[in-house]
Amino acid sequence: MRLLPVVILSGLLMAGCSSRPRDAGPAGEGPDKARAAAEPAFVELEGGKEVPLPGMAPTPAEADILDEETDSGAGEMTTPRVMDYTVTPGWFLVDTALVFPASVSPQKARQQVLQTARGTGLEQALPQKVSFTSLLSDIMDETAGAAFEKSTWSTFALSSVTGHLVDEKILSTDLQQLEGGAYRYRIVLEARVVPVKGERDPSLRLELEVNERLLKAGDELVIRARTSTDGYLYVFNFLSDNSVMLMFPSAAMPDNAVSAATWLEIPTWQERSRGLHYRVAADPGAPTTNETIYAVFTRQPIADLSGLINVPEGYVTFSAGDKSFTDFQRWLAEIPLGQRIEKAVQFHIVSEKE
Numbered sequence: 001m002r003l004l005p006v007v008i009l010s011g012l013l014m015a016g017c018s019s020r021p022r023d024a025g026p027a028g029e030g031p032d033k034a035r036a037a038a039e040p041a042f043v044e045l046e047g048g049k050e051v052p053l054p055g056m057a058p059t060p061a062e063a064d065i066l067d068e069e070t071d072s073g074a075g076e077m078t079t080p081r082v083m084d085y086t087v088t089p090g091w092f093l094v095d096t097a098l099v100f101p102a103s104v105s106p107q108k109a110r111q112q113v114l115q116t117a118r119g120t121g122l123e124q125a126l127p128q129k130v131s132f133t134s135l136l137s138d139i140m141d142e143t144a145g146a147a148f149e150k151s152t153w154s155t156f157a158l159s160s161v162t163g164h165l166v167d168e169k170i171l172s173t174d175l176q177q178l179e180g181g182a183y184r185y186r187i188v189l190e191a192r193v194v195p196v197k198g199e200r201d202p203s204l205r206l207e208l209e210v211n212e213r214l215l216k217a218g219d220e221l222v223i224r225a226r227t228s229t230d231g232y233l234y235v236f237n238f239l240s241d242n243s244v245m246l247m248f249p250s251a252a253m254p255d256n257a258v259s260a261a262t263w264l265e266i267p268t269w270q271e272r273s274r275g276l277h278y279r280v281a282a283d284p285g286a287p288t289t290n291e292t293i294y295a296v297f298t299r300q301p302i303a304d305l306s307g308l309i310n311v312p313e314g315y316v317t318f319s320a321g322d323k324s325f326t327d328f329q330r331w332l333a334e335i336p337l338g339q340r341i342e343k344a345v346q347f348h349i350v351s352e353k354e
Contacts, residue, residue, distance in 0.1 A: 102181035121191030198336035
């Protein structure tokens with residue numbers, strides 16, 4: 001994504017042309033071909049409810065949490081469920097291997113295996129998988145041209161009320177060729193997990209929206225948030241490789257104070273009229289790119305943002321690097337549960353060529 005004056009996401013680019021912001025609504029129409037190719041990986045959007053993709057059904061415990069966290073009417077804030085799980089802190093050894101067809105690049109395979117390994121590391125520290133907010137979906141092309149999806153529960157959502165993966169060491173990677181052009185990609189990882197601090201405050205609530213969930217490359221992204229009390233908002237962009245960049249606050253938009261029950265638009269109409277925009281870009285060579293907006297609302301301002309990578313102004317960034325994920329997790333781990341609430345919204349970017 002990038003931030004223009006202009007800004008672009010994945011890219012996110014920050015850039016400039018002005019128009020009055022639209023209210024959040026259903027996904028735009030987009031090209032029929034692109035929509036048909038991307039449809040299998042989209043989550044259900046009606047009412048803001050996110051549901052598992054075919055073949056990725058949640059456990060009964062996850063289904064209960066999903067119903068409570070996401071099944072709400074338009075404009076209605078939901079109260080988060082208060083969880084109490086014991087996390088075993090420490091370093092955990094994870095050995096993860098997945099098989100991919102020849103049409104999937106080794107870079108994309110590495111992203112998928114690393115994401116899976118991180119989730120496994122968190123699960124080893126937990127008694128069971130207990131929470132998720134959204135799915136991260138990877139759309140890949142087979143040689144025949146048909147689209148298929150590979151989905152996993154997002155590790156940042158899994159850790160939101162349990163523990164945080166604050167450091168990792170990749171001990172080895174290995175790519176083994178198999179028959180028929182397929183290959184196995186393996187990562188051996190050491191993951192350090194720490195428990196969350198405190199307990200959830202049920203009075204803290206957060207709504208998060210984007211103007212469109214299906215965007216074409218070059219389209220503008222507008223984010224809207226509303227909270228149950230006064231406080232401070234921090235908005236992150238999880239790129240397609242699960243690396244993390246801070247979108248808001250920024251040098252261009254430094255004031256992140258929010259008022260209770262009042263919709264905040266990012267960028268605001270005034271900022272957009274001055275030429276400040278977020279415009280999206282698909283990953284190079286990818287027909288569809290999936291990214292996530294992740295918002296953290298806190299009662300008190302968080303002074304130290306020095307360890308976080310900001311969305312750059314004026315050019316596209318497709319990755320913030322592996323370290324940005326653990327840097328974000330360390331930052332979040334320092335904020336007690338009673339002082340924060342999080343919400344995630346996924347969106348999809350269709351390449352200009354589709």
